[in-house]
Amino acid sequence: MHTVIRKTAGRDLAEMESVLARLLDAVLIALSAALAELLFVPGSGHSLLEGAFVALDMAFAVLLLPWFGVYDSWRGRSKWRLSVSLVFGWIAVQVCGLAMLFLLHRAASVSRLWCVSWTVIAAVALVSSRWAVHAVLSRMRRGGGNLRMVAVVGAGAHRDAVVANIMSSPDAGFRAVATFNTRQDGESELNGLPSFERFRDFADWVRRERIEEVWLALAMSEEETVLTVLDEFSHDLVNLRFIPDVRSLAMFDRNVIDLIGAPAINLMASPMTPYALVQKAVFDRLFASVALLALLPVMLSIAVAVKVTSKGPVLFTQRRKGADGRVFRIYKFRSMREHVARPGVVLQARRGDPRVTRVGAFLRRTSLDELPQFLNVLRGEMSVVGPRPHAIEHDDQYRGVVDGYIHRYRIKPGITGWAQVNGFRGETDRVEKMQARVEHDLYYLRNWSFGLDMRIVLATVVKGLLHRNAY
Template sequence: MLTMSRHTAREDSAYIESVLARLLDVMLIALGAALASLLLVTSVAHPILEGAFVALDMALAILLLPLFGTYDSWRGRSKWRLVVNIVFGWIAVQLCGLAIMFLLHRTASVSRVWCVSWTVMTAGGLVASRLLVHTVLGRMRRAGRNLRMVAVVGAGAHRDSVIGNMVSSPSAGFRAVATLNTQPHSEPDFPGLRSFKRVREFANWVRSERIEEVWIALPMSEEQMVLRLIDEFSGDLVNLRFIPDVRSLAMFDGHLVDLIGAPAVNLMASPMTPRALLQKAIFDRLFAAAALLALSPLMLAIAAAIKLSSKGPVFFTQRRKGVDGEVFRIFKFRTMRMHAEQSGVVRQATRGDPRITRVGAFLRRTSLDELPQFLNVLRGEMSVVGPRPHALEHDDQYRSLVDGYIHRYRIKPGITGWAQVNGFRGETDRIEKMQGRVERDLYYLRNWSFGLDMRIVVATVVKGLVHRNAY
């Protein structure tokens, strides 16, 4: 009975918080519109009409913002994603409001400057209010208030990792208080926590202590234990959460995704979301266009030097594999004298290679021979940052020799990459060198972020232009 009343009180509290959050958002929308009117130099041409527009958006916000999850519990979840959801939700509200105004033939009477200012100010206010609330909640939780007690089921490194994540993220508001050790004879208990070895004893303690969360940190092979726990707590208002251990199975992050209505775990699939790929593609095109414009005088000078120093074309092209194994032609400045290659064999450049011209040696040491690859980026065949593409013959050679080699092609190859700024550049005369390069490429795929891309770009400019392994 006490458990039921506690859950009812918690639900009532969550409902009140959700209502207050909605009222705050509606007030911020009105405040943003008022501030936009006050700060603009020009007076509002149609105050009644624009007031009606504001009222319409306030009503639409009540209807549409919940669809973006802005009022869900974000305890322990990414606040960056919450910010994105809020901004996109507000933009959707504005677009719907404008569409209705357009259908009523009233958009011409609304000041565009005022509308844009209102949109920006309100978005800033909505984001700031959420971040302020979560900052306050984070401080409360670090002080030991507003916590949810968690009992963890599992054993070994995965269980310890789940508990360690709770300890290292106090602002999330979860605290581990007990464990059910599923391998009591072979695994030690987690120090400092109450430990149980029997399911029934564990379940009775969870009920008596009114524990709110039970996290199941088990491999997917432990289906019987998972089903037993579900059955044990089927009559209780306890949040059961399954955190499967897929480290030995998943190539990348093992994220749970929705696949045509069914939950699916990514074991071997692209680790980057469509949103991340879009963000990366936009950055690539803008960066490549800017780089080609800025570097065009230098590239013309290099082209003239190549043409004057040796016979042959300015550019060297070679077939390489891109994303999903699609073949494309990579562009480079030619650095070698014209020579015949044996069919099916690509000979890598070595130190003191007689095929390399004087101009070519300088271009290779400074990586200036790679500049034409911004054309490949602009064409959508490459990325600014990613695993370096290899000759097709090398792909065939290393695919069966180096673990995980083929997974480098789950994203677009790059002009520079994590392996290159960490010293794995140039000739791969030993299998260990290629293994090291691939390990760093896979690390990049597992840990991609826009910030990591910027870090690699800066590192390439600062220390990557000249390298002792480039010859």
């Protein structure tokens, strides 16, 4: 009844691709060594020791690179992560090769310049070859080749989203070919895909058409259906993948992690990976260092203006919460006259606030009062981009009435943020204003990328120098 036009070469092709990839990597390692010698140590001649070193590394590559998963199927997975795994794997190979030379007391005889240049050239060559292969495969898959056929089990919005994701990602190498409707509500075809109502008909069709993948787009509560599918295909060479619907449970992206050897789904945890946090921390320190050096004359001028126009210290400090709720002292240029604050009460600045000095009003409108916070970034207490920290008294006030408020502190607070560049800054005299700000902060957490941070920084420079809500 339902027929699939198959355009895959099967599992044998996948095994052949893995073997060819190993051979290609070994050849690239050898060619990179030769190119490094030609470019950086010409005329020195390739010594027997260096030749043995190259051969040793080729052998180590065959043994060690598979441990980094670089020869596994990366169909539908991040090519950037593959590149990182490949680079780390190659560094491990080089370390093992050098360790062997050290044990044989021959390490001092190898040219350091050649070794370093070889390492860099080989890393670039290995990564470039993978990207070239993926570009060819993407072209093939868009043309209908090298595809894995997927039958989706489920119903409703979650199943529809999984099917739509497959169809919108042709480069991943999957093609949705049918669905099994677990609700049995007489639903017709979805996006032109045949939809089975009886599980027996579905299972027979999967076997007859030799479908490689069955994806279970089901709710966490549908354990019985999961077990039924597992039992039915327990003696078949079919890849069964469970994509649980946890939208109503998870605060952020549903990342599956390895937790002490067991798979776990993050329902409510930091949405950023350790690699992303390191990337963000490195950028923060570099950006803050450059900003403090470049803005030093401006900051000194502001400090003098604050000091000579009103009594009190140049800097204003206040206790705020950082990542994971850790308390720190935030720095700002003082923009108000000294006054006695009631314990436990923080009065936000309002339009025409008599506490704000003339210089302070200018600093607040132009956000120049925030410049000392680059010191907080340099100390590791804040980020350049992130949710803006509020006074601790406001945290206590809003965390119980604003949905998701406390999750703003899953990462370090920022000097600027997604909410601020979208106009949500200044006084929050109504709960609705704070709710809108928090929604923007949570959007940032769910959709973080280095590119988004750059967009926010540029938008802050363009739009942040003057804002009508800051007073």
